[in-house]
Amino acid sequence: MGLKYAIVYLDLKPEYAKLYNLPIKMPVLVEDIKKVTDKNKLPLEVILRGLEAQYEISKDDYYKSYLVYFYYEAFKKALNKNDFENANFYLNNAKKIGGEDYRFNFYRALLLKKSNQEELAELELKESILKNPNFYLGHFELGNLMFERKIYEEALEAYKNALELNPEFVIPHLKIADIYIENGLFSEAIEELNEILKKDPNFSAAYVRLGILFNQLQRFEDALQIQEKGLAKDPENYELLYNIAYTYAKLGRHSEATKRLEKAAKIHEEDFILHELAISYRNIGEYINAFKTAKKALEISSDENKELILLLLVKLAAIIGDIEETKKYYNLLKNTKFEISAKTFYMFSLLSNDDIDMAKKISLELHNYGIYGNMYLIIEHIDNYIDYLENCTNKNFTEALIDSFDEYGDIDKLGLYRNLKKNNIEILSLVKDDINEDINGIELLLNAYLLSGIDYGLSERVSTLLAKYVWKDGKGMLISRFLLRYYQDRVFGNFSSLDVFVNDIVEEMKDLNFELARFISDYELHLIDFDELLEYTLTNLEDIIKVILSYMHIQPTLNEILGSSFEDERIKKILLWAKQLDELIKILK
Known part of the structure; x- marks a missing residue:
């Protein structure tokens, strides 16, 4: 041989x-x-x-x-x-x-399933189980197949069979939880996921699922607790980091959210993580970082996320005042569902850069779409408009603000503190580092908005920076955005009614602080009549929201506000600020 x-x-x-x-x-x-x-x-x-x-x-x-x-x-x-x-x-x-033993049928089923021949795959899996009833993986894969086909009863039975044959095999618990979630049985899902953690406290996927589930149920404190526990076991898990950032944001803790997203992006750089990180940077006033991160997200973006990232880039470019970048990303969004939104930010950027003629042309195009219908009139009366806003300001605040801008267009926090003190205004939270909910500082924001005129980018920047300086984080970030949106609604000529205004802003508010967003959404429960406002005292940040929403509901006249005596003078100043913005409409007539 x-x-x-x-x-x-x-x-x-x-x-x-x-x-x-x-x-x-x-x-x-x-x-x-x-x-x-x-x-x-x-x-x-x-x-x-x-x-x-x-x-x-x-x-x-x-x-x-x-x-x-x-x-x-x-x-x-x-x-x-x-x-x-x-x-x-x-x-x-x-x-x-x-x-043709049970393994052959099992593996052939996997091939058929991947080839989209699901009915044949089901037959092969059942044949495999028939030949070896104790083959727990066969039951498990049958459960997966039925789950994907939304045949939930058979999927549940198959997963339970797999668990009975191998109680240490915890993944069926995860899949059973997914079935319960799909069918709205959230308590049962939570119980199933907790069962996994009893068997295997290091099973990261269970922490991820529980975090997502608690977030969906708006149980953010529970979500925070379980995800922190998961990260203690698996600190490099990017899914946990990404999801807990969402939780922190809903709780109004944006600095923590940013840190978690930064770490998630380092571990697993994907477009959706970078996109959320860019938004988080924007929320804490780091606009250059936000812009750079969004550009990086665009470089690796999927077709599914590309347009959303481009819209964020248009918005950020308008905020930082870069007209060329705004135009570039606006052009990339032409003939898409975001074209009109992008055109709006392009118009704002043109105004910020004093290209009045082009801004007016764009405003007329937007007017034809029924968006910012008064902007072309505002641009026609722009000098009177700006003069009116400037005359509404308290010079003690605005002079201190103007003198505190540095060469890069940022606000020098300590310089602002000193400049205000020269005018006998002392806002101690400007020189403290801890998060606080002190109402003092609200007048600083109101005057800063007036000082920004119709410069969209400037109003966005000073709003976030001042909120960061005064309140550091927490509820103050929402309060500043809430007041900014009211200011912009009026100064850009929308003059929305109360219900329209709340409907327009509530989703954005949810991303800043879910508790306060719900407070805004339930505004009818918190309205105060004019006589009550006279005797009311501001005690917390929520009261600022109450005053603005109550003003929009009551619509008091300028004479009523000026001629009345208020227990809390700060309420009078807020009402007067809101009314002066409403009076802008007279300039357009």
Whole structure:
């Protein structure tokens, strides 16, 4: 008999052989020995060639079982790469030698499922289970197939069978929880996920699911607690970091949200994470970082997220006052669903850069769409408009603000504190580092908005920066945005009614502080009549929202506000500020 194969036998250590399911005497073709020594491991193709040669020579059942096993390993590798041709080749080789046992039916089902032949896959899985009723993975994959087909009762039964056969196999609990979530059975889902953590406290996916579920149920404190617990076990889990950032934002803790998103982006740089990080930077007033991060998100963006990221870039470019970048991203959004929104920010950027003629042209185009319908009139009366706003300001505040801008257009916090103090205005929170909810400082914001005139970018920048200086974080970030949106609604000529205004801003407010957003949404419960306002005292930040919303509901006249005596003079100043903005409409007539 001629020498068909030149085989050598590697003596493997028993623990190594057991770990990788290899024979202790491993046959390897002589021609493959160099591959083994070069890599100091046994590649799959080397194992297969050695076992195939050995089996062809000896037909030994001992080596046959190993050969069938590694044909299935090769099948799985090919299937994971969606290489269906090779997957089918290895599957048939396993069948040729090992027959149609339960494993063949199981793996054929996986191939059929990936090939979108779900009904045939179901038959093969059921055949596999019939041949080996104790094969828990067969039950599990049947559950997955039924879950994807939304046949929930059969999926649930299959997952429970898998758990009964192998109680330590926790993933079916996760899938059962997903079924409960799909069907609105949230308490049952939470119970199932907690069952996982009893069995395996390090199972990160359960923490991720619970965090998402508590976020969806608006149980943000619970979401925070479970996700922090998960991160203590798995600090590099980008899903937990991304989701807990959402939780922190809803709780109004934007600095913490930003830190978590920064870490998530370092671990797993994806467009949606960078997009959220850019928004988070914007919320805390880091506009340059926001712009750079959004540009990076655009570079790696999927088709699904590209337009949303472009819209954010238009908005950020308008805020930082870069007309060329605003125009560039606006042009990229032409003929998309975001074209009108992008055109609005382009118009604002033109105004900020004193290109009045082009801004007016764009405003007329927007007027035809029924958006910012008064902007072209505002631009026609722009000098009178700006003079009116400037005359409404308290010079003690605005002079201090003007003198506190540095060469880069940012506000010097300590300089602002000193400049205000010269005018006998002391806002101590400007020089403190802790988050606070002190109402003092509200007049500073009101005057800063008036000082920004119709410069959209400037109003956005000073609003966030001053909120960051006065309140640092927390509820103050929403209060500043709430007041800014009221200011912009009036100064850009919308003059929305109370219900329209609340409806327009409430979703944005939810991203800044869910508790206060719900307070705004339920505004009818918090309205105060004019007589009550006279005797009312501001005690917390929510009261500022109450005063503005009550003003919009009551619509008192200028004479009523000026001629009345208020227990709290700050309320009078807020009402007067709101009324002076409403009086802008007279300039347009």
